[in-house]
Amino acid sequence: MGSTAGPLGHTRRLVTGAVALLAAASLVTACGSGEDDSGGGEGGGGAANATGTDDGAKLTMWTRAATRPQSEALVKAYNASHNNEIELTVVPTDDYQAKVGAAAGSKDLPDLFASDVVFVPNYTSSGLFADITGRVDALPFADKLAQSHIKAGTYEDKKYVVPHTLDLSVLFYNKELYKQARLDPEKPPISLSEWDQQARAVDALGKGVNGTFFGGNCGGCGVFTWWPSIWAAGDEVLNKEGTEAELSSDTAKKVYDTYRGWVDDDIVAPGARDETGTTWTGVFPKGKVGVMPMPSTTLGLMPKDLDLGVAPIPGPDGGKSTFVGGDAIGISATSKSADQAWNFLAWSLGDKAQVDVVAANKDVVARTDLASNKYSDADPRLVTINELVTDGHTPYALRFGQTFNDPNGPWLTLMRNAVFGDGSKIEKGNEAVTASLAD
C-alpha cells in the first residue's frame, strides 16, 4: 500500500511548524491556567448585610436532583415575591460532583450552588464558596440554624454555607401491615432488637410482604441509615477530624449482624443486594414492606392512602439518632452578585419561607426554633422528625465522597462484606476506609 503523502516540501514543513507552534502555545496556556486558582472566597465580599440586595439581578443556581422539589419550591416562592430572579438548574445527583468540579476548574460556577452536605468540607477547603461568616452571624436566628450543617460548612473558623434542605433518616413503618401482624401500630421499635422482631413478624405474613428493605449496593444509603444506629448507642463512626474510621466497633458489628440476619433469613424485600440507591425509596410506597429507614423528604411524596408512621432510628439496645443530610448552600467564590445571592439565602431561612414553603411541603425546617409550627403541629410525624435535628449528626470528612459515596470506594466493600459476606473482613475494611480518608 503506497503512501498517499507527497514529498516533504516547504509548505508541509510550514504546516508542521505551525502545528508544533500551536501545540507549544497550548502547553504555555495550560501551564498558565494554574495561576490564580486559589478561589479565596472573594465573592462573598461586601460588608455584612443581614438581608442583602434585591435590585432585580438575575442569578444562577444549581441543585442536585435528589432535593429538587424543595429547591424548586423555594426558588419559585422567591421569584414570585422579589425583584431578583433565580434561574435554577437541576443536575443529576450522580453527576453533581463532576459538574461542580469541572465548573470550578473553568471558573464557571453559578452564583449559588447547593451541595449534599457531606461534600461541603471538600468544597470549602478547596475555596469554592465565598466566606459568609459576617452575614450568617448577623442573622437574628443564627444560633437556631441546624448546627450540624453549619459545622460541616465551617472551615478554619470561617462559615461558608447555610442549611438549604434538610433530609433526615427516619424509620417509616406501615401501620396497616403492623395491624395484620398483630403489632401495635402506635408502638414503633425503640431498639434495633425490637425493629428486628417487628420486621420478622410482618415478614411472616407472606403473600409478597417483606419485613424490611435497604440499599445493599449503595454506600450513601448505608451511611444514611446504618450510622444512626451506631450514634444512637453513643458511639462515633469517624474521629473528629474525619481522618480515621471507627466502623469496626462492637456496636457497629451488632448493627451489621442484625442486617446480615435479615438477609440470611430472607426478611428483606427482593433487590436489596443489587440496589444502587436509584430505586431504594420506591419500594416502601408499594405497601409491601413493614418497617425500613427512609429519607424524611419522601414523607410528602407518599401515597395518600398509605397509613404510615414515623419513628427515630434506634441503636442496638435503644437510644435514637438520625443522619442530618440534605443540602447546604453557599455563594460561589466567583459570583459577582454576592449581595443579591445573599438576599435569597437570608430570605430562605426566614420565618415565612421556612413555615409557608418548607414546612407546608412536609419538609424539615432548617431552624430548631421553628420545629413546632402550624403545619407540623397538624401532623405529629413532622414534629417527630423536626425534633430529631438536635439528636442528629452530620459526619465531617474532606474525603467523604471518594470513601463513602463512591460505588468503588472502600466503605461499600466493608458494608457488603459485613452483610452479604461472612463479616470476617470488617477490621480490614475499616483500615481501608481510614486509608481512603487520609489519602
Add this chain to the structure above:
Amino acid sequence: MQVKAAARTAPPHRSPPERRIRPRRTPARRWTWTSRKAQGLAYAAPTAVFVTVFFVLPLLLVGQMSLSDWPLLTGDRGVNAPENYADAADSTLFWPAVRFTLLYTLLVTAVLLALALLLALLVQEFRPGAGFFRTVYFLPSALGLASASLLFWGLYSPTTGPLSGILESLGLVDDPVSFLGTSTSALLSTVFLIVWKFAGFYMLILLVGLQRIPHEVFEAARMDGASRGQIFRSITLPLLRPSLALCLLLCVTGSLLAFDQFFILTKGGPDNSTVTVVQLIYREAFQRLNLGTAAALSIIVLVVLLLLNVLQFRGLRRADES
C-alpha cells in the same frame, strides 16, 4: 567426472543474464505551488484544523496533565512527573480492572463476531423476509448505548423490572433473579446487552463483505462438489477476512474502552467486580478529583490501544495482500 566433462563441453542452458536495474536517482522534485495543490490544501485544511483543535491540542494537554499534579478543583499544579503513572498502577483497582477489561473484550469479541457472522449468513440471500430480518437485526444499533443500557437496567431491575417476574411466572425460576447481583451474572448480563445492541451493526459490515465475494466462486465450488462446510471454510472465511478483521478491530477497541454500559448497569459492582479501565479513569477524575492520575491512566490506555491497533492494521494489510 563425466558430468563435469559434459558440463565443460556442453555449456548448460543459461538464462539470459539478469539486468541489474539500479534505481535511478531521480532528481528531487521541487515542490511548486500550483492551483491544483492549493485546491488540495484548501480541501484538507478544515479537517486539519478540526483535528488539530479537537484532537492534537487536547492530547498535548492530557500529556501535560499526566506529568502534573492537577486536582480538578483548586490547588497547586506543580510537576508530578513519574508519580502520576506510579499512582495509577498502584491503585488497588488497577490490575483487577485491566484483567476484567481484557476478559470482557475477549468474551464480547468472540460472541459478537460469531453471532454477527451467523446473522449475516442467514440474511445473505435475497429470500422473502430477508429485508425484514436485516432491518430487525440492525434496529438495536440505531439506539444510543446509554439509552440501551438504561433500558436494560430497567428490564433487569428486580424491584421494578419485568424480566424476573416473567421468568417466575413461566416457572423457569423459583425466586426473583438477580441479574446484576453477582460478578458472573453482572458480566453476562452486560455482554448480553452489548451483543443485542451491536450484533446487527457488525452483521451489516460482514454482509457487505459477503456480497463482495463473486457469485461465480461459490458456483464453481458447488460444481466441483464442495460441501457447504467446505465452501464456508475454504471460500467464505478466507475471502471475508478483510471484513472480519475490520469488525475485530472495531470490536476490540470498543470493548477496551467500555464505560457507559457498566457505569449505568453495574457502577463497577457488585464488589468492584466489573470495574473497567475507563471507569477507573472516571473515578480518578470525578470521584477522587485528581486529573493528573486520570490523565496518566488515559495515556497508558492510549498507548496500549495504539500498539494494538498497529498490530491489527498489520494483520489487516497482510490479509489484504494475501
